[in-house]
Amino acid sequence: MRVLAIDTSNLVLSVAVVDEKRVLGEITTNLQKNHSVRMMDAISELLDDLDMGPEELSGIAVAKGPGSYTGVRIGVSTAKSMAWSLQIPVVGVSSLQAVAMNAFGFSGGIIPLFDARRGQVYTGYYQADQAGLAELVLEERIMLLTDWLSVVKEQAKGAPLLFLGDDTAVHRESILADLGEQALFAPVSFNHPRAAHIGWLGQKLLMQAGTVHELVPEYLQVAEAEAKWLAKQNG
Amino acid sequence: MSRQKESRYQQRVQAAYRSQLTAGRPVTILGVETSCDETSAAVVVDGTTVLSNIIASQADIHKRFGGVVPEVASRRHVENITMTIEEALQEAGKRLDEIDAIAVTYGPGLVGALLVGVAAAKAISFARGIPLIGVHHIAGHIYANRLVTEMQFPLIALVVSGGHTELVLMKEHGHYEILGETRDDAAGEAYDKVARSLDLPYPGGPHIDRLAHEGEANVPLPRAWLEPDSYDFSFSGLKSAVLNTLHNAAQRGETIVPANLAASFQASVVEVLVEKTIRAAREYDAKQILLAGGVAANRGLRTALTTRCEAEGLSLVIPPLSLCTDNAAMIAAAGYVSYTKGEFADLDLNGVPGLDLTASCAE
Structure with missing residues (x-):
């Protein structure tokens, strides 16, 4: 079973092919731009290197967000259209969980985060399960970082907290100011999402995949215009 | 990892194209359009015969915002895209392996909305190894006419929609020369703004058109002819004149009959559009005049242009209403020329x- 995995949900562009036993290949770049222009060429190049055609794929896994709205849509639109054309299943995997996977084996709280502007972050609280894999403990959300830090402090009960993601660099000072030595930061090579993780996670979900049409992004918030309209209706 | 040699994808596309040319079968193109607030997919044969044209409109969703909200539109496109394409194939009675190429609108339009269609088209092209064709949205509107009757060159196309007002000269297939365009608002935009000032719902064009037929064009409003030889348009002055008329009347405690104001506004827009089109057709010895874009649905414009063309002995083509607004059949029709x-x-x-x-x- 060969699964194509795609992540264009944030600044990193990553594509991979995995099977049950191995990661067959992965292309990951952190150029922070032009996912629309570069992604299909990356997939084409990867499959050519692996000497395989798209018809040899048996499933697709895609980072469904949260992240850049446009980036998420490029990945999800591509994944569902390709899956539909090849008549194979497709699943969405959390973009935050993909980053949390980088903390395999870490026993404290795992906090992947992406900057969401205006002091907010997209984040969740993960913890290693018995197999050492990141399991979601506090649901993913968009929240003011300052509020989130109180939430994670309470959940951790003194355990160390590992903050992951390139955007932690932006918020490092605020995190340290609040949490001090309880906060840990990984070397940069652990901060970016890797499509190989998404492919591996997705492989286990493909059996229960719904129809291709049902796959939609996970934005974690309604569009601004819709939020304003809803507020007006209720207010 | 720079790569000089041809990718497998490129080889497959070329092989598919060669085999199609050798076989000489009719060319079946899947069109995809997501540039604004309609998710559309269509199957068209040889750029002339529509087998299906599915349009998932979001008009009802955007109505409450008083205009198209790009983020909301983009979200809907992702939700609808594969379902819309599947419906287009089903209605056409075609399987994906019977499709020879995929044509998609890649501009102009809302970038987030465009990207959904472009990503989908690229993915399908890659998965199936069939040619990918990028289509200009306005070329699509012009080629909607080829779904009605064969084009004859040289021709003049008047393109009027919510985002565009252009006079285009075509001397051959796929070749466009812009003779004139709007310097400020598009005609459809002016319609929407004037409709708002008359408290008519969004989108305002059809409401103004309906109201105009109930009124008399007796309110003096300007016509923006610009320089004598110019084919450009300008509608912001006219829009301001309408607003001023309403404002002044309100200050004087007079009432303006909305139907008369709508009729006067429409008369001004239509007169300028029609006269510049006729002048261009004469100057370039056009064999045909084509009307294109969403505002081509406007009865006032259709009637005036038809009357003038008959008087001048010019051949006029107007697509049916269903092909005037954004749709993917016109994109597939334009894509056929590139194919x-x-x-x-x-x-x-x-x-x-x-x-x-x-x-x-x-x-």
Whole structure:
């Protein structure tokens, strides 16, 4: 079973092919731009290197967000259209969980985060399960970082907290100011999402995949215009 | 990892194209359009015969915002895209392996919305190894006419919609020369703004058109002819004149009959559009005049242009209403011209919000 995995949900562009036993290949770049222009060429190049055609794929896994709205849509639109054309299943995997996977084996709280502007972050609280894999403990959300830090402090009960993601660099000072030595930061090579993780996670979900049409992004918030309209209706 | 040699994808596309040319079968193209607030997919044969044209409109969703909200539109496109394409194939009675190429709007339009269609088209092209064709949205509107009758060159196309007002000269297939365009608001935009000032719902064009037929064009409003030889348009002055008329009347405690104001506004827009089109047709010895774009649904414009063309002995083509508004059949029709010329896009095709009509997808 060969699964194509795609992540264009944030600044990193990553594509991979995995099977049950191995990661067959992965292309990951952190150029922070032009996912629309570069992604299909990356997939084409990867499959050519692996000497395989798209018809040899048996499933697709895609980072469904949260992240850049446009980036998420490029990945999800591509994944569902390709899956539909090849008549194979497709699943969405959390973009935050993909980053949390980088903390395999870490026993404290795992906090992947992406900057969401205006002091907010997209984040969740993960913890290693018995197999050492990141399991979601506090649901993913968009929240003011300052509020989130109180939430994670309470959940951790003194355990160390590992903050992951390139955007932690932006918020490092605020995190340290609040949490001090309880906060840990990984070397940069652990901060970016890797499509190989998404492919591996997705492989286990493909059996229960719904129809291709049902796959939609996970934005974690309604569009601004819709939020304003809803507020007006209720207010 | 720079790569000089041809990718497998490119080899498959070329092989598919050669085999199609050798077989000489009719060319079946899947069109995809997501540039604004309609998710549309269509199957068209030889750029002339529509087998299906599915349009998932979001008009009802955007009505409550008083205009199209780009983020909301983009979200809907992702939700609808594969379902819309599947319906287009089903209605056409075609399987995906019977499709020879996929044509997609890559500009101009809302970038987030364009990207959904472009990503989907690239993915299908890659998965199936069939040619990918990037289509300019306005070229699509013009080619909606070829679904009605064969084009004869040279021709003059008047393109009027919520985002565009252009006079285009075509001397051959796939070749466009812009003679004039709006210097400020598009005609459809002016309609929406005037409709708002008369408290008519969004989108305002059809409401103004309906109201205009109930009124008399007796309110003096300007006509923006610009320089004597110019084919450009300008509607912001007219829009301001309408607002001033309403404002002044309110201050004097007078009432303006909305139907009369709508009729006067429409008369001003239509007169300028029609006269410049006729002048261009005469200057370039046009064999045909084509009307294109969403405002082509306007009864006032259709009637006036038809009358003038008959008087001048000019041949006029107007697509049926269903092909005037945004739809993917027109994109497939325009894409067919690129197909016959072998002009295909590569997998790095991007959505280009401000795409120029004279630009080619080979860029």
